[in-house]
Structure formats: structure tokens, C-alpha cells
Amino acid sequence: MFPSRPRLMTLRRVTVAILPAISFALLMSACGGKSALELRRLGVDAYNDANYAEAARFLEDAIMRDQKDEIAHKYMGLTNERLKQFPQAREQYEWLVKNAETESSRKEAKEDIERLGALCNGKPLPRIILLSTDCDHSKSFDPLFMKVCSDYKGKFDVQVLDVQNSENKDLMESYVQYLNDRFADSWTVPMCMYQCKHGVIKTAEMGAQTEEDLRDSIKEFMAELDKEVEPG
Structure with a gap:
């Protein structure tokens, strides 16, 4: 009497069965079907290029796909710091303290938490600042700068500022007078x-340095800091 009912029930079962497949396909399409490793690589590249908002997107997706990826968690924490998202950065470092496989990685994460605590508690660290732009000459130096500075984690607050980004205008104005005096109104980037x-610029180096020269400059800066006498 009801010839169409079995057909509708079958259709309903088929529809329910294929929904998970459709949802998965849509998810993969939205994320580009990239693997966790690919997303992490893109995130690290974006971080090294100082594109922190883009780095955050890639690294978040990478961690969603592989929650045990220590490198992704590490760079996510560094990215959160650059975006001034300090509670989120601390979460990433705390994850590494609990879950990193090696003692050295856990120790490094603890140092990151201590450094972050100093920043959040109003105890500023000495700062190394790279002024950069989108030009090829400047962008090619950024990864080397970040690589070298990564060897001094916990000792410095490292910043990369795009001088063409209007969001950095106020901060740049605080540096311009020093640079004009130091380089006789003729300076360029990378710098x-x-x-x-205490907020005093001790020195500045203009141009893309070699790794050896950059390390020497940092060591000289550290030696000068060691000579400073804390105000009584």
C-alpha cells in the first residue's frame, strides 16, 4: 500500500551516511587540504617574515591537525608574544614544559615562561630591534636576524618593526631622532x-650584516650591559 516508503527510508539512510564525508570534504577544502607539517612550515616562514597574524593562522591549524607538534607549539608561543597575546603565549610554553620530549626543550620552555613573566610584571628586558620593510634586501635579512636572536632567548626582548606599517608610527617616532643624529639624517633599513x-638606545647597526658580524654586535651589547650599574 505504501510503495514509496521503503525508498524514502533508504534515501534517508544514504543521506545520513554521506553527511560525514561531505563535512570532511568541506573542512579539507576550507583548509586547503594541507598537512600539519606543511601548515607548520608556512607558519614558521610567516613568523620569520614578521607576518605574525598570518603565522598565527597557519600554526593554529597545524596544532589542530597534530597536537603533539612541539615546534608548532613553540612558534605559536613566539607568535602570540609578537601579537602581545601574553596569556596565550604562556599556555603554549606551559604545554611544552609538560609535554616536550627532551629535557633541553622543557628547560627552554621554562626560561620562556620566566622571560614572559618579567615582561608582564613590568620588568623590561634589554631589547634588540630590527627595523625592516617589504623590500627584498630587508626581507632576506629577517630570517638570519631571527635565527641568531633565537640563541639568546630569555636575555632580550626581540622586536621586528615594519617601518611602513602605520601601526608602528608612534613607536617609530621615538626612534627617528636618535637615528637622524646617529646617521646624520641619512639612514635606511634593515637597521x-x-x-x-631603561629604554636608552646604546647603538645601532645599519645594513644587512653577516651572521658573524651580527653575533659580534650582540656580544658587544651584552658586554656593555654587564658594565651598567643599577640605580640605587
Whole structure:
């Protein structure tokens, strides 16, 4: 009497069965079907290029696909710091303290938490600042700068500022007078500036340095900081 009912029930079962497949396909399409490793690589590249908002998107997706990826968690924490998202950065470092496989990685994460605590508690660290732009000459130096500075984690607050980004205008104005005096109104980027924890710029180096020269500059800065006498 009801010839169409079995057909509708079958159709309903088929529809329910294929919904998970459709949802999965839509999800993969939205995320580009990239693997966790690919997303992490894109995130690290974006971080090294100082594109922190883009880095955050890639690294978040990478962690969603592989929650045990220590490198993704590490760079997510660093990215959160650059975006001034300090509670989120702390979460990433705390995850590494609990879950990192090696003792050295856990120790490094603890140092990151201590450094982050100093920043959040109003105890500024000496700062190394790279002024950069979108030009090829400047962008090619950014990854080397970040690589070298990563060896001094916990000792410095490292910043990369795009001088063409209007969001950095107020901060740049605080540096311009020093740079004009230091380089007789004729300076360009990339530019590395070394600022003590009291906010005084000690020196600046213009141009893309070699790795050896950059390390020497940082060591000289550290030696100068060691000579400073804390105000009584």
C-alpha cells in the first residue's frame, strides 16, 4: 500500500551516511587540504617574515591537525608574544614544559615562561630591534636576524618593526631622532638597534650584516650591559 516508503527510508539512510564525508570534504577544502607539517612550515616562514597574524593562522591549524607538534607549539608561543597575546603565549610554553620530549626543550620552555613573566610584571628586558620593510634586501635579512636572536632567548626582548606599517608610527617616532643624529639624517633599513632595559638606545647597526658580524654586535651589547650599574 505504501510503495514509496521503503525508498524514502533508504534515501534517508544514504543521506545520513554521506553527511560525514561531505563535512570532511568541506573542512579539507576550507583548509586547503594541507598537512600539519606543511601548515607548520608556512607558519614558521610567516613568523620569520614578521607576518605574525598570518603565522598565527597557519600554526593554529597545524596544532589542530597534530597536537603533539612541539615546534608548532613553540612558534605559536613566539607568535602570540609578537601579537602581545601574553596569556596565550604562556599556555603554549606551559604545554611544552609538560609535554616536550627532551629535557633541553622543557628547560627552554621554562626560561620562556620566566622571560614572559618579567615582561608582564613590568620588568623590561634589554631589547634588540630590527627595523625592516617589504623590500627584498630587508626581507632576506629577517630570517638570519631571527635565527641568531633565537640563541639568546630569555636575555632580550626581540622586536621586528615594519617601518611602513602605520601601526608602528608612534613607536617609530621615538626612534627617528636618535637615528637622524646617529646617521646624520641619512639612514635606511634593515637597521638593528640595541636598547637597554631603561629604554636608552646604546647603538645601532645599519645594513644587512653577516651572521658573524651580527653575533659580534650582540656580544658587544651584552658586554656593555654587564658594565651598567643599577640605580640605587
